[in-house]
Amino acid sequence: MIDKEYIQTLFNAGKLYRCLPYALIFKTTHYCYYKCGHCCENAGPHRERRYINADIICDYISQAIQQPSFSRDVIFTGGEVFSSYKFGYEKYVSRLLTFSLDNGLSTDIKTNAGWANTNWGGEIFNDLHNILAKYPGDALSDGGRLNAPKLQISLSVDRFHSNCIQNNIRIIMGLLNSHVCIHVSSLNTDIDYTDNFNKELNKVLRSAHVGYIDAFTSQGQPIKIINNKIVLYSSYGTLFSHGRASDLSDALKVDLPQYKFVGDGNVLVAFDNAGMVSLGENSGHKIATRWQKSDGGVVPLNTIRKNLYRNILLDPFTTHTK
């Protein structure tokens, strides 16, 4: 685990940018047509239908590509990023995914899947098919080795996301012939939802070839291969007390500052739609700075990272440093 003294040493030596690997995450909007009780982002239909400008996101990605400490991982999330299709930004998601994938980055997009069974979901499927057609492949090579897809779509299965089982299954069935990774995340408290999801998925997959590779995720979960195209795995996480989740009795309150996550591999440098960027995602005590200036201009990525690490050093929270 990293500590302030280490960060101070690197900071003084001007080595921070080379030493601390980071990934980019863009919380593109706070708008969502759901209003889940556990939403860490306070997203919902009451929030503005506004999205971080795609040119700005692509420019930040371009800046990151120049930096050796960028892990080359990009995550797009919200709110619900696919809601952009409803409000006249039909090419928003395609632009982001295409830019990231064309630059050879490991790309993950998170969705509540609420669009999958709607009449506007067809356009999303079309766009995903077109994007994924540029990156064809089989999940397993001739030698039986895993051929990792370029794009991951992250879905949620839990008690909060309504119709999540039917919607997520619709997405998988709609992408059955595309080389794509599907990550299904759930909460430690909601494992029965994932069990139901797997049962229902197995029923509809009868005609498609389903197999497993001889490997497990870091959480010990099996990796499923569907139709020799889709790589599917599950993960379980903790419900953290943040945003609306703070009202839930079983949400875990975390006092650790987010920079404590710096030592756990890549730190997430998370941009949000309110013009802020923070270290870490949605749990713990926030270390943040602005990416958007008051005049609408944007702060360069190098300056943002410098400001974030400076704010770690200025942060009065010292109880858990060691």
Ligand code: SF4
């Ligand atoms: S948890 Fe996800 S689906 Fe639910 S309100 Fe928040 S952003 Fe929307």
